[in-house]
Amino acid sequence: MAVRSRLKVLIAQYNVERLKANQPTLTLRRLAEETGLALSTINGLTTPRASRVDFKTLSTLCEYFDVQPGEILEYLKDNTA
Numbered sequence: 001m002a003v004r005s006r007l008k009v010l011i012a013q014y015n016v017e018r019l020k021a022n023q024p025t026l027t028l029r030r031l032a033e034e035t036g037l038a039l040s041t042i043n044g045l046t047t048p049r050a051s052r053v054d055f056k057t058l059s060t061l062c063e064y065f066d067v068q069p070g071e072i073l074e075y076l077k078d079n080t081a
Contacts, residue, residue, distance in 0.1 A: 002076045005053070008046040010065055010072060035060050 015025040028046065032039040037060055044050040045057075058069055065071075 004048070004074050004076060005045040005050055006072055006074050007042070007061065010067065011046070014065060031064070035064050037061075 011026055011028075011031070018025055028042050029039060031037070032042050035042075037057060041057060045053065053073070058072065061067075061072055062069060
């Protein structure tokens with residue numbers, strides 16, 4: 001059993017919408033600046049390196065993307081992370 005981050009997918013989906021609206025894409029650095037989260041935290045959540053996430057971090061990302069925690073985190077039963 002494993003929980004993994006879907007932040008990379010969420011950013012990609014967000015960028016598709018931004019491109020359709022002729023807006024610049026969201027980079028990890030820009031996300032860090034706009035949310036106040038550390039770039040290393042965001043990098044960790046977009047790669048398999050993250051082993052935990054703070055509730056404050058999760059709340060900040062949920063507010064930024066206007067999503068629920070289940071859209072950022074994914075539970076995998078058979079540990080296929």
